[in-house]
Amino acid sequence: MKILTASQLKEADEITIEKQNISSEELMERAATQVFNEIHTRLQGADILIKVFCGIGNNGGDGLVIARLLIEHSYNVKVFIVNYSDNRSKDFLSNYDKIKNLSRDWPVLLKGEDDFPDIKRGDFVIDAIFGIGLNRPLEGWVAKMVNFINDSSAFVLSVDLPSGLFTDKIPEEGDAVIMANFTLSFQTPKLVFFLPDTMDFVGDMQVLEIGLDREFLSEVTPAAQLIGRQEARSLYNPRNKNSHKGSYGHVIIVGGSYGKIGSIVLATTASMRTGAGLATVFIPKCGYEIVQTALPEAMVLTDVNYEMLTDIKTDLDADVVCFGMGAGRDKSTVGAFKELLKKTNKPMVIDADGLNILSENNELLQDLPENSVLTPHPKELERLIGEWKDDFDKIEKVQEFIKKHKIILVLKGAHTFVFEQENIYVNNTGNAGMATAGSGDVLSGVIAGLISQKYEPLIAAVLGVYLHGKSGDISAEKLGYEGIISGDIAKNMGLAFRDLMSENETDSGAG
Numbered sequence: 001m002k003i004l005t006a007s008q009l010k011e012a013d014e015i016t017i018e019k020q021n022i023s024s025e026e027l028m029e030r031a032a033t034q035v036f037n038e039i040h041t042r043l044q045g046a047d048i049l050i051k052v053f054c055g056i057g058n059n060g061g062d063g064l065v066i067a068r069l070l071i072e073h074s075y076n077v078k079v080f081i082v083n084y085s086d087n088r089s090k091d092f093l094s095n096y097d098k099i100k101n102l103s104r105d106w107p108v109l110l111k112g113e114d115d116f117p118d119i120k121r122g123d124f125v126i127d128a129i130f131g132i133g134l135n136r137p138l139e140g141w142v143a144k145m146v147n148f149i150n151d152s153s154a155f156v157l158s159v160d161l162p163s164g165l166f167t168d169k170i171p172e173e174g175d176a177v178i179m180a181n182f183t184l185s186f187q188t189p190k191l192v193f194f195l196p197d198t199m200d201f202v203g204d205m206q207v208l209e210i211g212l213d214r215e216f217l218s219e220v221t222p223a224a225q226l227i228g229r230q231e232a233r234s235l236y237n238p239r240n241k242n243s244h245k246g247s248y249g250h251v252i253i254v255g256g257s258y259g260k261i262g263s264i265v266l267a268t269t270a271s272m273r274t275g276a277g278l279a280t281v282f283i284p285k286c287g288y289e290i291v292q293t294a295l296p297e298a299m300v301l302t303d304v305n306y307e308m309l310t311d312i313k314t315d316l317d318a319d320v321v322c323f324g325m326g327a328g329r330d331k332s333t334v335g336a337f338k339e340l341l342k343k344t345n346k347p348m349v350i351d352a353d354g355l356n357i358l359s360e361n362n363e364l365l366q367d368l369p370e371n372s373v374l375t376p377h378p379k380e381l382e383r384l385i386g387e388w389k390d391d392f393d394k395i396e397k398v399q400e401f402i403k404k405h406k407i408i409l410v411l412k413g414a415h416t417f418v419f420e421q422e423n424i425y426v427n428n429t430g431n432a433g434m435a436t437a438g439s440g441d442v443l444s445g446v447i448a449g450l451i452s453q454k455y456e457p458l459i460a461a462v463l464g465v466y467l468h469g470k471s472g473d474i475s476a477e478k479l480g481y482e483g484i485i486s487g488d489i490a491k492n493m494g495l496a497f498r499d500l501m502s503e504n505e506t507d508s509g510a511g
């Protein structure tokens with residue numbers, strides 16, 4: 001699903017109004033009716049007090065339509081206008097008239113702190129104060145109003161996006177932003193819903209299709225793409241009946257050191273459970289029996305050194321080399337990595353200490369094969385590119401970095417982002433149960449396993465991240481968030497593939 005910017009959405013609105021020959025008020029009615037339908041489906045006429053807070057722009061107009069429909073369906077509704085200026089939008093005004101005609105209980109105009117209404121814990125608050133039109137931080141009593149709603153502990157549903165949140169920048173410390181429990185957003189999700197700095201404001205999220213012009217939506221270049229099941233499915237290559245293990249490639253996983261051989265077992269298991277035809281590990285001698293015992297399916301080559309990598313001697317013609325997990329950063333290991341880079345031409349997967357070595361030895365970046373996939377978590381990324389001011393600054397710095405070095409970067413997190421040239425792919429599977437040691441090692445194995453099966457590195461990264469998260473979701477379904485260990489994610493990879501191609505998505509409990 002495309003993620004668009006506020007200006008692209010405004011353009012889509014205008015084109016839709018023109019091409020469908022409707023008024024902006026009709027489009028507002030259509031959008032807000034979708035919100036009403038969602039609320040009605042969930043509340044089923046429940047007798048609770050719904051407090052709708054409307055601004056005076058089009059987000060406020062949406063709020064008025066939602067309130068009118070709720071009143072027409074006999075809900076107990078109280079409407080408040082956060083009347084911070086007299087500059088009301090046209091469609092706000094016509095809906096203001098409509099709601100006044102409908103009920104004697106006119107909307108209450110709020111003009112300052114003294115007017116703040118009571119909000120109780122059990123109330124249902126609809127936040128339609130500001131949407132994508134916000135252009136500066138909230139100030140004065142309006143900011144206080146937002147904080148007042150947040151302090152109430154009422155359930156808050158935000159319309160389009162939480163009021164106070166921008167679509168293209170991160171609020172400053174102390175800025176007032178609604179902390180929504182749920183956000184119903186129009187047509188496309190906004191990028192800020194997935195950034196670590198801002199995702200907590202959004203709560204659970206659902207996107208409502210409001211019928212904007214299809215041609216515009218299919219042609220517009222998105223700010224980013226959200227990868228869900230449908231997108232992942234389109235990337236999948238089914239296995240050919242007439243095939244053999246050689247058809248699915250050979251992965252070499254290089255890394256490990258004394259006490260950290262487990263990371264190799266995890267990555268290698270993951271690559272095989274993702275479908276690689278053959279897997280070889282190259283590890284220090286201390287890991288020989290461990291790997292042979294834990295994973296008899298893999299072949300093992302060892303370094304001359306017992307504890308760490310010092311000389312990576314392989315003349316195997318692998319389809320992909322994955323380097324770094326558990327490798328450590330000893331001088332001799334750095335030297336061995338340097339030699340490995342020199343003799344590798346095909347795209348590699350680099351994780352963990354591979355990334356740390358690159359951070360400390362910047363000159364090695366130029367030896368990375370084009371289209372290699374780097375998989376840092378935020379700390380590893382900071383070591384690679386330096387500090388950033390906020391998430392938008394981070395995105396800019398990452399894009400500069402990947403273009404300079406002609407690589408693909410997988411930034412791991414609650415929503416993992418894949419960066420390739422100008423493109424950004426945002427993952428929507430996975431859950432907090434995956435915040436457990438070794439789940440990153442599993443991801444590297446998954447991506448390497450896909451590359452060995454001839455998926456392009458970018459596709460391997462995007463699909464791999466999706467499947468890894470889905471396997472985490474399936475694991476959580478079986479074991480609970482706390483119960484997952486990263487080996488489960490590797491073990492359940494096959495179920496993630498099955499889910500991808502089955503008729504119905506597994507109810508994964510993704511969070």
Ligand SMILES: NC(=O)C1=CN([C@@H]2O[C@H](COP(=O)(O)OP(=O)(O)OC[C@H]3O[C@@H](n4cnc5c(N)ncnc54)[C@H](O)[C@@H]3O)[C@@H](O)[C@H]2O)[C@@H](O)CC1
Pocket residue numbers: 009013027028031055056057058059060061062084089129130131132133134135136137138139159160161186187210212
């Ligand atoms: N395709 C869509 O996405 C649709 C969007 N609609 C709604 O329209 C909204 C956008 O409406 P608007 O453009 O009127 O904008 P908003 O309703 O988000 O904001 C209202 C106005 O407040 C002013 N303002 C901005 N920052 C302020 C601040 N800090 N303090 C005081 N005033 C400030 C701006 O001039 C803006 O025009 C969307 O979020 C959505 O709710 C729907 O009605 C129709 C379809």
Ligand SMILES: Nc1ncnc2c1ncn2[C@@H]1O[C@H](COP(=O)(O)OP(=O)(O)O)[C@@H](O)[C@H]1O
Pocket residue numbers: 376377412413414415416429430431432433434435436437438439440441442443468
């Ligand atoms: N809260 C979360 N929600 C979704 N996925 C998560 C969450 N926390 C961690 N993950 C996923 O788990 C993996 C953790 O990787 P990493 O930090 O490298 O762990 P390790 O170094 O222990 O292997 C990443 O793929 C990340 O996206």
Ligand SMILES: [K+]
Pocket residue numbers: 059127128129130131158159160161162163
């Ligand atoms: K809002």
